[in-house]
Amino acid sequence: MAECQEQRTPVRFWRGDQNRGYRFETWAVIVQRRRQWGIGDDDKPRKEYVWVLAPVPSPDVESWPSPVRDALDDDLAKFYDETRELEGEDVESLGQGELEVGLEEVTKSYAFLSSRAAEAERVRRASSTTRKIQDYFRSPSARKAVMQRSGGRCESPNCIGHSDELAVNGEPVLEVDHVRELAQGGKDLPVNMIALCPNCHALKTRGENRDDLRQELICEAWKKHQEMISW
């Protein structure tokens, strides 16, 4: 399936079970694959693989809806491991080199990545046919833009310390998070995202003052975004 994703080869999607047999339902393309933390039947955290598939009318690329093609263009057919920050596994690396480019390049690149993320977000909201699928799609451009914006440092104004030590994959130990959750209508855009060290990320999700912190982070993400695009 990973090969099909890389080569944008559509797959046949069958529905059914062993007793009643299987029925061909639709052609589909693989838009993204990720690994994320979820909760298992035993209520324990577990790693889950997420394959984001979009239905297409036929194997013919020309017949694919433009939101699907846009989503494919925004993704790089990589494997995004959202659990790796916690374990430092080297699965998909942004590459430290990309964070060490000059300021001018960073702002240019940030603007470019932001516009790609904005296009993906526009598509996400406009399309009703792919809405369900797009809800699970995370723009790699948006994440990359935020990582560049952070310069490898925690973006929380309250951060009391962020280790200089890099993860084994050479990336800063940061988690890119949405300040307004997607489920609550937040956008998958750099202006709504922030790079946090594991400490600040934990405070944002389960700290006593998480509501206040969230408000501050909403402002901070907005401010940082404005600074980047006003160059």
Ligand SMILES: [Zn+2]
């Ligand atoms: Zn921090």
